[in-house]
Amino acid sequence: MQSLTFRRPSDLHVHFRDSEVLEAVVPFTARAFCTATVMPNLVPPVRTAREAAAYRDRINAAVPNGVRFEPRMTCYLTDQSDPQDLSEGHKAGIFTAAKLYPAHATTNSGHGVTSIDKIQRVLETMQDRGIPLLIHGEVTRHDVDIFDREKIFIDEILIPTLQRYPRLRVVLEHITTKEGADVASSFGNRLGATITPQHLLFNRNALFDGGLRPHMYCLPVLKREVHREALRKAATSGLPNYFLGTDSAPHFQHLKEADCGCAGVFSAPVAVEAYLQVFDEENALDKFENFASVFGPQFYGFEPSSTLVTYVKKPRQVPASVQVANVGSLKSLFANDEVAWSLAG
Numbered sequence: 001m002q003s004l005t006f007r008r009p010s011d012l013h014v015h016f017r018d019s020e021v022l023e024a025v026v027p028f029t030a031r032a033f034c035t036a037t038v039m040p041n042l043v044p045p046v047r048t049a050r051e052a053a054a055y056r057d058r059i060n061a062a063v064p065n066g067v068r069f070e071p072r073m074t075c076y077l078t079d080q081s082d083p084q085d086l087s088e089g090h091k092a093g094i095f096t097a098a099k100l101y102p103a104h105a106t107t108n109s110g111h112g113v114t115s116i117d118k119i120q121r122v123l124e125t126m127q128d129r130g131i132p133l134l135i136h137g138e139v140t141r142h143d144v145d146i147f148d149r150e151k152i153f154i155d156e157i158l159i160p161t162l163q164r165y166p167r168l169r170v171v172l173e174h175i176t177t178k179e180g181a182d183v184a185s186s187f188g189n190r191l192g193a194t195i196t197p198q199h200l201l202f203n204r205n206a207l208f209d210g211g212l213r214p215h216m217y218c219l220p221v222l223k224r225e226v227h228r229e230a231l232r233k234a235a236t237s238g239l240p241n242y243f244l245g246t247d248s249a250p251h252f253q254h255l256k257e258a259d260c261g262c263a264g265v266f267s268a269p270v271a272v273e274a275y276l277q278v279f280d281e282e283n284a285l286d287k288f289e290n291f292a293s294v295f296g297p298q299f300y301g302f303e304p305s306s307t308l309v310t311y312v313k314k315p316r317q318v319p320a321s322v323q324v325a326n327v328g329s330l331k332s333l334f335a336n337d338e339v340a341w342s343l344a345g
C-alpha cells in the first residue's frame with residue numbers, strides 16, 4: 001500500500017468560532033495538525049491581546065487529552081486598532097500576527113478596516129516589530145465583479161502596501177487566482193500565500209453542479225479552471241512562498257442551505273487527506289511535506305514539528321455531518337463521500 005510519512009503539518013489559516021462549535025471543531029484540527037493560525041473574526045471580533053488570551057484558553061480547553069496542539073492567535077484589525085496593544089501582545093507571545101479584513105469583504109468583517117490609510121501607524125509598528133500582516137485580499141466595491149475582486153485588490157491595495165512598507169511581511173490568505181499565485185512569489189521571502197484544499201480541488205462549476213451547491217460556497221469564491229491549474233502548480237512548485245492554510249470555516253448546515261447562505265467550507269475533518277489527493281494527482285508527493293509542514297513555520301519563524309505522521313492511500317468514508325451539541329450540524333468537505341487517503345494506525 002502506498003504511504004507517505006512527514007512531519008506533523010501546520011494549518012496557517014483556520015476558523016474555530018466559539019462555544020459549542022469550537023468544542024466540536026477544534027479536535028479535528030488538533031488531531032491532524034501540530035499548530036494552527038486561528039482567525040479572529042468572532043462576534044464580537046478578537047481585537048485585543050486580552051481577548052486573544054482568553055480565546056486561546058477556550059481553544060486549549062477543547063483540545064482532546066493527550067493531543068499536542070498549539071493555537072496561534074491573531075488580532076482583528078479595525079480602524080481603531082491600538083498599535084501598542086498589538087506590539088505588547090506580540091511581545092508577550094499572545095499574538096502571532098494581525099489580520100486585515102477589508103470592511104464587509106467576508107464573514108464577520110463588518111468591523112474591518114474601511115481604508116488601509118486608517119491603519120498606517122499599526123502597519124509601521126508591525127513592520128518594525130516583524131509582526132506578519134495576514135490579508136483577506138478582495139476589494140469590496142459593488143461595481144467590481146465578484147470574480148475579479150482578488151485581482152483588483154492585488155493591483156490597487158496589496159502591491160502599493162508592499163511598496164509603501166518595504167519591510168512589512170505579508171501573507172495573502174486563501175489565494176484563488178493565477179494573479180494571486182504570481183504575485184505571492186514576486187516579493188521574495190516577505191510575501192507568502194496560503195492555499196485551501198477547495199481551491200486546489202474545484203473550479204467554479206462545482207458551485208452549480210446539477211443545482212446550487214451551498215457547501216461549495218466560500219470567499220473568495222471558486223474561480224475558473226485556469227486559476228485552479230495555476231494554484232495547483234504553485235502549491236506543488238516547491239517554492240517556499242506557498243503553504244498550507246485550510247481556511248476551514250464551519251457554518252451550521254441550516255445557515256448555509258438558506259436564502260442568503262453563509263460563505264465558508266468546513267474542511268478540517270478531511271483537510272490533510274484532501275491536500276494529499278491533490279499532490280498525488282500532480283505526482284508531487286515529494287513536495288508535500290514542505291508545503292504542509294515546513295514552509296508555513298519557516299515564514300512565521302517557528303520550528304516545524306519534529307513528530308512524524310504517516311498517511312496511507314486507503315479510502316475512508318466521511319460522515320454525512322458533524323453534530324454540534326443540540327444546536328445544529330456541520331457538513332464537511334467530502335461529507336457522505338470517500339477520501340482516498342487516511343491516517344495510518
Ligand code: NCD
Pocket residue numbers: 015041106107108136217218219220247249250263264265
Ligand atoms: C470565512 C468565515 O466563514 O469566517 N469564510 C470564507 O468563506 N472563507 C471568512 C474568510 O476567511 O474570509
Ligand code: ZN
Pocket residue numbers: 106136173174219220
Ligand atoms: Zn478570508
Ligand code: ZN
Pocket residue numbers: 013014015039247249
Ligand atoms: Zn478564513
